[in-house]
Amino acid sequence: MRFSTALASICLIAASWQARAQTKEQVKVKIASSVCDCLQKKEAEKPFDTMSKEQATTAATTCFAAGAGKELTAIQHAYGTNAFSQPELMKQIGREVGGEMLQNCPAFIRASMAMAQTKADGTPAATTGQTTGRLGTLHGTGLAMLDIDLNDNEQTQFAWLQHLQNGDELLAQLPKLKGQLVRVLWQEVEVLDPATNRYHKVRQLTSIEKQP
Helix, strand or coil, X not given: CCHHHHHHHHHHHHHHHXXXXXCHHHHHHXXXXXXXXXXXXXXXXXXXXXXXXXXXXXXXXXXXXXXXXXXXXXXXXXXXXXXXXXXXXXXXXXXXXXXXXXXXXHHHHHHHHHHCCCCXXXXXXXXXXEEEEEEEEEECCCXXXXXXXXXXXXXXXXXXXXXCCCHHHHHHHHHHHCCCEEEEEEEEEEEEECCCCEEEEEEEEEEEEECC
């Protein structure tokens, strides 16, 4: 046997054992990371908020397929050799990967919002509004939520999903500005919850201004 052939065989065996050793959690994290990288590249080429529902769905489907394709052997070892012939299992893996990205991949959230579009000719514009209250805390991973205190006993939250005018300046001072009176403009959007495979509505910040 040639040395190069033997070396290639050793590498294949090592790769197989490495894939076998991975847990379901490790496989899920690796797929999520790969899919997120793909979505970020797609978004760099064309922002999701400029895509149609069909374009966003195609981009997301392509990235999920590519991410899973890189981990074929690892998926079979972690979930069983017949994993790809079990539709319910594949849906479960997809939900688990989506749950991971919901926490760590903002590009996935923006893609989900684009895929949830229901706009069509003659469809009413998205629900919008404005709210005045005092700044609370910014929290969450993946999906950043800003608390606004309406009064001593009532609080509401807004999703901070994009760059806002003067937003970076406010972010830098946020801890010091807690309690500052602000006025926020918002629009209602739907975000996919992979844990339930359903969409839920959130109020997305479109503008924030300090008040006297």
